[in-house]
Amino acid sequence: MVDDKSVTMTHHLGVDAGGTSTRAVVLDSHGRALGYGRSGSGNPISAGPAVAATSLRAATAQALAGAGLRGSVISTTAVAMAGGSSVTDDPDVADSIRDALVSTGVTAGVSIEKDLLALYFSGTPQPDGYALVSGTGAAAVRVRGGEVEAVCDGLGWLLGDDGSGFWIGREMARAVAADLDGRGPATALTPLLLAATASATGQKTEVSLDPGSVEPQHPSSDQNPLLREIVKHVYALRPVQLAQYAPLAFEAMSAHDAVAENIVNRAGQALADTLAAVVIPGLDGPLVVGGSVLVNRQAVRDIVGGVQPHSPPAPAGEARAGRPLVIVPDGLVGAAVLALRNAGLPVDTGVFDTVTRSVRRLR
Amino acid sequence: MVDDKSVTMTHHLGVDAGGTSTRAVVLDSHGRALGYGRSGSGNPISAGPAVAATSLRAATAQALAGAGLRGSVISTTAVAMAGGSSVTDDPDVADSIRDALVSTGVTAGVSIEKDLLALYFSGTPQPDGYALVSGTGAAAVRVRGGEVEAVCDGLGWLLGDDGSGFWIGREMARAVAADLDGRGPATALTPLLLAATASATGQKTEVSLDPGSVEPQHPSSDQNPLLREIVKHVYALRPVQLAQYAPLAFEAMSAHDAVAENIVNRAGQALADTLAAVVIPGLDGPLVVGGSVLVNRQAVRDIVGGVQPHSPPAPAGEARAGRPLVIVPDGLVGAAVLALRNAGLPVDTGVFDTVTRSVRRLR
DSSP states (O other): GGGOOOOOOOEEEEEOOSSSOEEEEEEEEOOOEEEEEEEOOOOTTTTTTHHHHHHHHHHHHHHHHTTTTOOGGEEEEEEEEEEGGGGGSSSHHHHHHHHHHHTTOOOOSSSEEEEEHHHHHHOOOOEEEEEHHHHHSSSEEEEEEEEEEEEEOOOOHOOOOSSHHHHHHHHHHHHHHHHHHTSSSOOHHHHHHHHHHHHHHHHOOOOOOGGGGGGOTTSSSOOHHHHHHHHHHHHHGGGGGGGGGGGHHHHHHTTOOOHHHHHHHHHHHHHHHHHHTTOTTTTOOOOEEHHHHHHHOHHHHHHHHSSSSOSSTTTTTTTTTTEEEEEESSSSHHHHHHHHTTTTOOOOOHHHHHHHHHHHHHH | OOOOOOOOOOEEEEEESSSSSSEEEEEEEEEOOOEEESSSOOOOOOOOHHHHHHHHHHHHHHHHHHTOOOHHHHHHHEOOOEGGGGGGSSHHHHHHHHHHHHHTTTSSSSEEEEHHHHHHTTTOOOSSSSEEEEEEEEEEEEETTTEEEEEEEEHHHHHOOOSHHHHHHHHHHHHHOOOOHHHSOOOOOHHHHHHHHHHHHTOOOOOOOGGGGEEEEEEESSSOHHHHHHHHHHHHHOGGGGGGGHOOOOOOOHHOOOOHHHHHHHHHHHHEEEEEEEHHOOOOOEEEEESSHHHHHHHHHHHHHHHHOSSSSOSTTTTTTOOEEEOOSSSSSHHHHHHHHHHHHHHHOHHHHHHHHHHHHHH
């Protein structure tokens, strides 16, 4: 793989440091992926600088080993992270990232990039367009000239992340609580969440998708013991962990549960609003989508694609019709594209296809 | 005060141990309040058993001193707390409550009562009726034969407390974030919250109630610095502390801000649903309301009083029309009533009026 070097051949490193896992790829200046590595959480905010540094080092070392290269030959490195270069405002974080890379021999041309920009460039080489992500969190960006020009949401679970996995998980937990409490309608989400929390605590429960199968115990008792279980379970989690229950909403929706349908529809509408807030007339280009809620759920993509933007500053829908929608699994290809771009290498459709195909082959 | 004892005279202690403050009253068997005390948080869950015990001891000692009595003459004590007797399932909490009372000389006939039952009996001596509270949290109870027969909500900030001060504070913070983010409509809540957070951090900001006075900076910049301030401020709080911003929603509503009106209306509707879930036909009686959102806000009370219950198991509104609504400041009178009831003393309208009037005179 490395014997086709020419005198102009350079090597580059792209790293997608996500909250769940970190992925790294080493590639040559033609965009050919030569080595791939993968490790744990690389987010210094949620996992802490030390854990993130360990993940960054492990994924990078694995990618270099796969390519049969030393870190010292890498001329540019792009590390994609939530927050982008603002995370390195914290000197501890900046030091831990630099030290992790130095320990693998990588020292030259390191840049920290926004995860949403890497997500965007995982779907297209075009310098202008949009990206929308809904995983644990949710956000949209407008990209112009290869840079993020505007961002919407990404404000975290308490203030924003509308339509995210957390948002769906919280709405479903609240709907289950209201059902068991007698305040809200019966829903198939209730037996599903009870089964999920029981299996999380090692109990065994029979589950039926019939919404009436778990009777609210009002008015006959002071408090429903099933409700007590849910309360105990949920408050023992960190709030963002509610995102793990988002798939239950889609499961209940496919059984035509009205409460679940309502939650998923509102999630799609919220994501459409977030996207609409960054869409402007005159900037056309693809829409790249990522994150488990958008990648795995046609239903949510349909709402995002089908709803006309209605929030300012978006125009009356004209910029959305017919926009190509590209689904990407993560920001790894985009991190590689950014490493090439940062070296001054043009990433045209040909190079982009080489990156995409060769990264896919390695992982 | 103590020289009118007869051979049948006994003495009783009522304590309302709330999250913000603890209030205690010593009374005689006619319901006359003889001494009053007040101290800090008495909630062993939120403040910790040690702080709660200190508050309980201080308020009780002060009430006994005011009455000129020793703790050993108290024959029954009712301590009202969130969770009621279930809080003493934790042996540490049970020990700390008992030790605090013993240190004041109080040893006989201590019962731990639900705060909502004490709130109910602060408004009426009738054994059947309803109570609805919306302070930091929110809940409703149905009382029959002097006992709580059904409870709805009170499930905490993440799973429930719909229509509470926290709920209003969170909805307003999210609305401000959406405004600054370009996803949501402009709202007068934005300058109000910015001024509140700036004054919390010692900055000075000019504020106008004009919703357009704080321009969202999309699409021209990557992220609005005002939004960054809000994000930083809110995530530095414990989530329930968002309840402190609920009054801003009422302030903006009185300036006819549509976003604030929508939040307050939904809060009122949520509280009406919570109440409706415990209302049943055939159990008439007063509705006692408490908590800052219901005590201070006619607008919310109007919605609660005006909306017909529509959630099961409530009937089609017939049980609500014309129900007397009693507003109470806290659960202190009710804790005193429970102490008398627990001694087997009948609390009729005359005794209840004596308790209410004499407690009011002392504090």
